[in-house]
Amino acid sequence: MNYKQALENPIFKIISQSAKELELDAYVIGGFVRDFILQRGSAKDIDIVAIGSGIELAKQVAKNLPNKPSVQVFKTYGTAMLRFDDIEIEFVGARKESYNEDSRNPVVENGSLADDQNRRDFTINALALDLSTENFGDLLDPFNGTQDLKDAIIRTPLNPDITYSDDPLRMMRAIRFATQLHFKIEEESLKSITKNKERIEIITKERIVVELNKIMESSKPSIGFLLLEKTGLLDYILPELTALKGIDEIEGQRHKDNFYHTLEVVDNISENTENLWLRWAALLHDIGKAPTKKFDKKVGWTFHGHEFKGSKMVYHLFKRLKMPLNDKMKFVQKMVYMSSRPIVLAEDMATDSAVRRLVFDAGEHVDDLMTLCEADITTKNPNKFKKYHNNFKNVRTKIIEVEERDHVRNFQPPISGEIIMETFNLKPCREIGLIKETIKEAILEGDIPNEYDAAFQLMLKEGERLGLKAIE
Structure with a gap:
């Protein structure tokens, strides 16, 4: 393999020249070299190790670049970083490391290239390309990392x-x-x-x-x-996941191993979405099954309310792992909580009102919810697999039909609280909420269309029932 091809970007010649001006050796090391050999596409970050000061080399490179980019210096770590086009380049001096037992932060000393390669995590990340003018593009592979890449x-x-x-x-x-x-x-x-x-x-x-x-x-x-x-x-x-492992048997009745089922669901969903948080929802969709598992002599194994329990567990899991407790967590909670809803619809004949309620409750995330439920089909029976997927296809078609007609995905009531107050000359009171709820339920049930005139007439009728008098 011609490793000089890895260094065709003009930045490498500039680094080489800058290192020569400072009279130090420099190498490109780690992931960039590994990914070039694996032909994994162009790298967006490059690690440069200098035998000497990485910070000084970064400053010299910046000086030699036409646009004179700014250099970010991290003195504590002895590193510096600059951007060239859309590439992030990090510079560090070759280091020797020693560790204390209670910390992953090493005691660092200046070292040789061999010291620096010794401290790398894996042989495939210890590969280095020489940037000196004399040996430009030579590979240094002390641990036979290229063979490990092949193997x-x-x-x-x-x-x-x-x-x-x-x-x-x-x-x-x-x-x-x-x-x-x-x-x-x-x-x-x-x-x-x-x-x-x-x-x-x-x-x-x-x-x-x-x-x-x-x-x-x-x-x-x-x-x-x-x-x-x-x-x-x-x-x-993630002990919540390992708690799902295993199959219990009582009186000849067994349940599936929910741990391995979960991993199948995550793989399935990964074929259809790159949404990280939807993948997290797939990973956590059944975590409520371990604490809700019960055996009933009449019906066998049950997991009643596992979706509700699981959605509550999501918060505690995110908090423990210091993951974001914002709309991303709420999205995962919502997906876990609603994860069985489309399955029930797909098994029954999905009525318009049931589909409207699903779309109303899932809102803008209804497509994500359907993707999750389709990924949840892990049966090995080809006939069942085909049947379940066809059922979900029918539900998706019905969602489109209902949404086009009734517009409930991002539901805004056609009659606002202000209109109700003006019509009946009311100050804020519970009757306003009751009327709005009646209109919403009538739309979801399909009793009236999601339109202003029909909703206005129902408002007058419900107001009269509540003993309110409309202003003439």
Whole structure:
């Protein structure tokens, strides 16, 4: 492979020239080199390691660039960053690291390129390309990372126990890379993650969630979640999921394994949407089943109210993981809470009023809800699979018909509280709410169209029933 092709962007010649002016060696290292070899498309970020001051090199590069970009300096970490076109370039001096047991923040000293490669998390991320004018484009691969790329293996450069214990976030990163690249984690490395799993507790929740989200955004998230479960990390991060694992049997009656079912649902939905929060809804849609599971002699296993229970659990889970407690969380809660509604509609003959209520309650998220419910079909019976999908197709068609006719997706009542107050000469009172509720129910039931005139007539009639007198 001609590695000089990786360095065709003019920025590399400018970095090379700048390093020569400062009389230091510089290398492009890590993900950029890995992704070039894997032909994963053009990188949006580049890591440069300098044998000397990375900050000084960044400043020199900025000086040599035509647009003289500003340099962001992070003195605490000894790093600097600048933007060139749409690429983010980070500069750091080669480092040697040592760790304390209760922190993933290392004690850092200046080091050689070999020291810097030793501290990398995986062999495939320790690859470096020389930027010196003499050896421009030469590959430095001390741990045979190119072979690991060919063999699709995640392996640590040094003893995995040291690598993972020093910085336990690397355990999450190993699983994330295995998921994104469809690589296998080398056997000793996998055993080491299991052995060091409790070390994950020293990592901040925010950093864990960054890795979780990258697993969720991959083409097949189940790869990552199966590895998290296999190594025992999932118990520390998302115990609500591991609680779903297993099949109970009483009097010959069994229920499905809701853990593996959940992972199928997440994979299914990932084929149809890149919406991270809808994928989270798929992951959490059944978490209420563990605490609501009961056995009834007449009907067998039940999970009554698991959607309501699950939607409440979403808040506590997001709060514990320091995830956003805003509209994103509310969206996930809503999807979990409503996750069975379209299924019931698809099984029955969906009436117009039932579809109107579904659209009214789901609002702008009704299409997301349908996508979630279609992903929830994991039956291996081809006839049932086809039947369920056809049923959902019918519900989707009905949603379009009802929405075109009745406009309830973003429902705004045709009669406002102000109109009611003016018509009956009222100050704010409970009767206004009663009239508005009557109009809303009549529209959802299909008793009147979602139009001003019909709603106005019903308002007069309901006002009269409540003993109100309209002003002439």
